[in-house]
Amino acid sequence: DGERHAICVTWRSTGGAWQVYMDGTLKKSGFRLNLGGKVRSGGTWILAQDQDKVGGGFDPNQAFSGELSQVNLWDRVLTAAEIGTGPCGQHGNVIDWETTDIEVFG
Template sequence: KITFPAPRSVSNYARLGTTLAQDLSSFTLCLQMRTDMSSTSHAGVVSYAVQENHNELLILNKGRGISELFVQGGKGADLGALPVWDGEWHAVCATWRSTDGAWQVYTDGVLQASGSGLKVGGKVRSGGTWILAQDQETVGGGFDPNQAFSGELSQVNLWDRVLTPAEVGPDSCGQHGNVIDWATTNIEVFG
């Protein structure tokens, strides 16, 4: 696990030593998180940026107790209030597919929200930069202190397909993503 201490700061983040070798037309992103932050805090949890778009793939708490999923920027999917702001460990999984823009978000294996129409026909483009605990406004940087995350993150895994509800059960974060595998990915921690 990686700890991003409070008070939150643009100096505290981690960069994954990997990128996307190919564009993704579907994905499942899973992670484990623990935070003492308020659900009304604005905080980037996982951010993937390419030259064309700094919100290529982003999970962000927007404040007001609402989290959002962004794919290729634009308007994000409103994930509602995720029950993860209680200081305990939680598993979070987000899925998306290009064909109809269908998306889902699970916490601890339970479906919290779903929808469709998010970036229909789009792709998560290759060659970008993965940052944990900040929201990139430029590739690899442009952090805002009011969008920093404090707490702990672990088991960040990415698949190139939509996992089934059974696969994103409570034990999903012990699995190994076929695009990003937390167990074998080099991670550079700053701060």
């Protein structure tokens, strides 16, 4: 629609509960996603590109076209109230858009 949107995705390892919010409104949710999974330290976060397998390279035809801003990551699930008040003004405690060294490719 050409408008700027705030997207927030949550996931909890226990139970695999996940939620997708757009502009503070819950749009979709579910359970059993990667039950017991962990996000390990020392990795690389890839944004706006589909990688079919680890180390598998990238296909330019599968790249996101647009703008990304205020990408943050927390080590906990934000509450619906926190998401509703606009996480764009909040800083993640794992990845903070304002202070993380971000490399752009492509």
